[in-house]
Amino acid sequence: MNGLLGLLFPAHCAGCGRSVEANLDFCGDCEEIMPFMREPLCQKCSHPFPGTHAVPECPNCHEAGFAFEFAVSVVQSRKVVREMIHRVKYGREIWLTRPLAGLLRRGLDDHRLRGFSIDALVPVPLHPRRLREREFNQAALLAGHLSRANGLPVCDALQRLRYTGTQTALDRRGRRQNLRNAFTLRQNTDVSDLNLLLIDDVLTTGATLDACAAALLEGGAASVRALTLARG
Template identity: 35%
Template sequence: MPALAQRFSTVFDFLYPPRCAACGTPLASEPGRRVCARCVARVELVPNPRCEVCGGPLESATSDARQCARCLAHPPRYRIARTIARYRTTAEDEPGSLPALIRRHKYGLDQSVGRALIEYLGDNLPLSANDYDIVIPVPLHWRRLWWRGFNQAALLAEEVARRLNLPLDTTAMSRRRFTPPQTAQHHDERIKNVRRAFSVPNPDRVKNRRILLIDDVMTTGATVDECARVLLAAGATSVDVFTLARVL
């Protein structure tokens, strides 16, 4: 049966060539992919030098500082944060860009885009499995999960956990309070918006464990910092953050 299914898939792809989820280019020459190599190569990386804590760019390439001004003034609860790409929110984004694809996934309710976004992770994650005991996604409130139909952070966390060969726990942390979208809020408003929004129902699931927290996009870091605070209060040893993209 598997061989027959493979033959059917090959014939179907020949008759109806799959197209890049980002730009729509036919993928006949790139079997098995959901995003063309050109779109993946267009991803804008976070410029160097980077803050050793939050992973954002430092103010000056000639500075001897190892942390950005925000992390020095307000040290986050998480240990480090790392990301793959830069996320721009400007109207100039091309339809085939990574930010446009992420927005289509989250707000266009297109679940098929989730597998495409995974290809932007590249072949080598900037993480070491030896640093963690468990992978946990930032949770959605049940109302938003019902409306969207999926948790985009959980889909990403599943792939990261698979690559690192680490256990995934999608229910260790819950979102107990419904919060308005963070999109149009500045940093201080975001902090207030997510304060006491998360909980760890069973602390034994995170106690004495090194946690890798996953989200799709990091903006000011207010959400992941509040998650880290709650996880540490529940007994976690440490919390690191990994996102697909970061607003800069």
């Protein structure tokens, strides 16, 4: 915003609410403490890896055999980012998905995604019951903002069949088991030969993205990568 509009509607930092210059989503302080992912990382799941070199695959990825080629995350799910995601999900501050999508967009500059042609963005779906409870799917909102910013189409290709309930009580293996067959292609959706980019807010174990990628590949997708705003 600028000029008269800027005076009428002064811009505020999405992280802390302080006034900021027009067109800025975050103040300098929030930008400074933004927990951006930094190499060395596992190149497959973006897990921060101790040491000096990036590794192609961490032990967990090796064991899991994820269906997606790799998952890029922009920030760690800490500090201001974690708070903002909570404000969206539980405080229903849906407007925050726009500045969060601005952060998400920075992930497209990751060296793993650069030069890779993307045919469509695929948001990770919520189960219809969860969608009714929450009234919005934050992954779909993020994908929509990203699409408007860079012109990539959104393909709402997936549906979630089973209500998996809360996952927090389960260990890693249990989560994967719980998610197996939970995702499937929507009827009359054709993803054959498409290079797809899955979009979600947070990657925790990778099991959700894995199940989504498996469903898309089974539907004939040429490749599936993933981009999430944060990594738990």
